[in-house]
Amino acid sequence: MTDLSVLLGPISALVLAPLIPGIINRTKAVVAGRTGQSLLQLYADLLRLFRKGAVYSRTTSWVFKAGPVAGLSCMAVSLAMLPLGGVPGAMAFTGDLIVMVYLMGLSRFFTAAAAMDTGSAFEGMGASREVQFSVLAEPALLVGLAAVALAAGPAGLFDAGPVVNGFRSLSEIYHQLTLSVWANDGAILLLAAAALFIVALTENCRIPVDDPNTHLELTMIHEVMVLDHSGPDFGMILYAAALKLWFFLALLSGLLIPVRSENLWINGISTIIGIFFLAVGVGLVESVMARLRLLRIPQLLAGALSLSALALVLVLWG
Amino acid sequence: MKIVIEALIVLLILTNLKLIASSRLSACIRVVAVQGVLLGLMPLIAGQEALTLRIAALSGLTMLLKGVVFPWLLLKTLRSANVRREIEPFVGYAASLMIGAGLLFLAIWMSRQLPMPFAVTSPLIMPLAFFTMMIGLFAVISRRKAITQVLGYLVMENGIYAFGLVFAQHEPLLVELGILLDAFMAVFVMGITIFHINREFDHIDADRLSALKG
Numbered sequence: 282m283t284d285l286s287v288l289l290g291p292i293s294a295l296v297l298a299p300l301i302p303g304i305i306n307r308t309k310a311v312v313a314g315r316t317g318q319s320l321l322q323l324y325a326d327l328l329r330l331f332r333k334g335a336v337y338s339r340t341t342s343w344v345f346k347a348g349p350v351a352g353l354s355c356m357a358v359s360l361a362m363l364p365l366g367g368v369p370g371a372m373a374f375t376g377d378l379i380v381m382v383y384l385m386g387l388s389r390f391f392t393a394a395a396a397m398d399t400g401s402a403f404e405g406m407g408a409s410r411e412v413q414f415s416v417l418a419e420p421a422l423l424v425g426l427a428a429v430a431l432a433a434g435p436a437g438l439f440d441a442g443p444v445v446n447g448f449r450s451l452s453e454i455y456h457q458l459t460l461s462v463w464a465n466d467g468a469i470l471l472l473a474a475a476a477l478f479i480v481a482l483t484e485n486c487r488i489p490v491d492d493p494n495t496h497l498e499l500t501m502i503h504e505v506m507v508l509d510h511s512g513p514d515f516g517m518i519l520y521a522a523a524l525k526l527w528f529f530l531a532l533l534s535g536l537l538i539p540v541r542s543e544n545l546w547i548n549g550i551s552t553i554i555g556i557f558f559l560a561v562g563v564g565l566v567e568s569v570m571a572r573l574r575l576l577r578i579p580q581l582l583a584g585a586l587s588l589s590a591l592a593l594v595l596v597l598w599g
Numbered sequence: 600m601k602i603v604i605e606a607l608i609v610l611l612i613l614t615n616l617k618l619i620a621s622s623r624l625s626a627c628i629r630v631v632a633v634q635g636v637l638l639g640l641m642p643l644i645a646g647q648e649a650l651t652l653r654i655a656a657l658s659g660l661t662m663l664l665k666g667v668v669f670p671w672l673l674l675k676t677l678r679s680a681n682v683r684r685e686i687e688p689f690v691g692y693a694a695s696l697m698i699g700a701g702l703l704f705l706a707i708w709m710s711r712q713l714p715m716p717f718a719v720t721s722p723l724i725m726p727l728a729f730f731t732m733m734i735g736l737f738a739v740i741s742r743r744k745a746i747t748q749v750l751g752y753l754v755m756e757n758g759i760y761a762f763g764l765v766f767a768q769h770e771p772l773l774v775e776l777g778i779l780l781d782a783f784m785a786v787f788v789m790g791i792t793i794f795h796i797n798r799e800f801d802h803i804d805a806d807r808l809s810a811l812k813g
Contacts, residue, residue, distance in 0.1 A: 467602060468609045580620065583696040587616055590700045595609065598707050598722070 308564025330516030348395025355388035366552030369452035396506035407505030417582035425589035479585035481529035635665020732758030
């Protein structure tokens, strides 16, 4: 039972992740009064792309080909450590949340390097923007998770040996986020969740930061870096992007839905339902908000950082 | 009870951060109004003893003055001065937020250096008071428009009020009323001054006052 349920997180992520962009698009379409594309559109797109061949420019090197592969594999490895609410991740060890955040950094590095390898000025601009915003998003994510870890209380249950308070595996931290933690430190968890939501929108290039539908080179951030990829490479990029969206929504959903019953299946499935609701929420945010001016984005991210700093301060000295 | 007080304190800290992060002057005025109302609610909720007429009158008067009268006066001045935004602050908004986070750490460190002579309702009230005072001072020195500087002064006064809350049971009513009256007179006079500065010079950029020659 326990052995099987460990696989629930990674398998549900790999299977269900392409559904999330579909849900977001459907929400936007319904709000705008359109019918919208099929919920399974991304699956069809991925199938189509993986059947195609890739075209490589003569000016690119192996770095360009490594970008999509490294991006997808980094996401797959970090999904193995991701807890699904109360269900522990397939791999859980002390400090895995830091490894996860830096795996994201590694995948970002490879995507940016592949973009610069093409020698296109547009792609270099996109890479510069992506890296600039992640400088502010990364500390907000880490500090927010640290606040959650400290709020969840000292190490317990499936703890292997003495561990410094707060620096444990993410699975264990999430396992201890019960309803009583919410009753005691609800304000702290809400602040951290708000910061995580902003970071999730930034990292996944959703609307207040970047518009995933635009193809105007001057405004896009993430899309501009992958303009030259084609066929299976582009398929891998799209799939990795869907996995990343799933990853952040699962982090948020596990934080916001404190279902920690004895039955791991109930925990996991309630978290997955939470992920779907969060996807609808992202769609609603995209429907009611306009894209921010590029100059305002660092301010938004500084806001996220100060929200998580506030959460950390409250949990340390509150 | 504890969670209500903590939620109030977190909201107050967020209003402070919002004040230094927003460039629209009318939004700043509303934030300070919300802060005043939240501060007025504090003694009703955080009081350790039974609710007395004195505390009820104090918080009612605070909410009326800070939540209604000051914002009304300032919004009226804003309309007559015909400015909407803080265009070029001395410190940018993202940098202001970072400095705000730093000030929060400083405020908490400071309040931990000061032992309390008696039990306080929440250990976060003292940091909140210091933080609010610092944010007020920061708004005064980092912004160009005279209205934002008045808001900074008001927020600083809010911080002093929050500091007084810790001692609400030990402080005579007369002192509180005196402080409120002072703040009221100050905002009143500053409103009139801004109106006249604007009529004379067509702008309310306070930094350009230093270039005046007698």
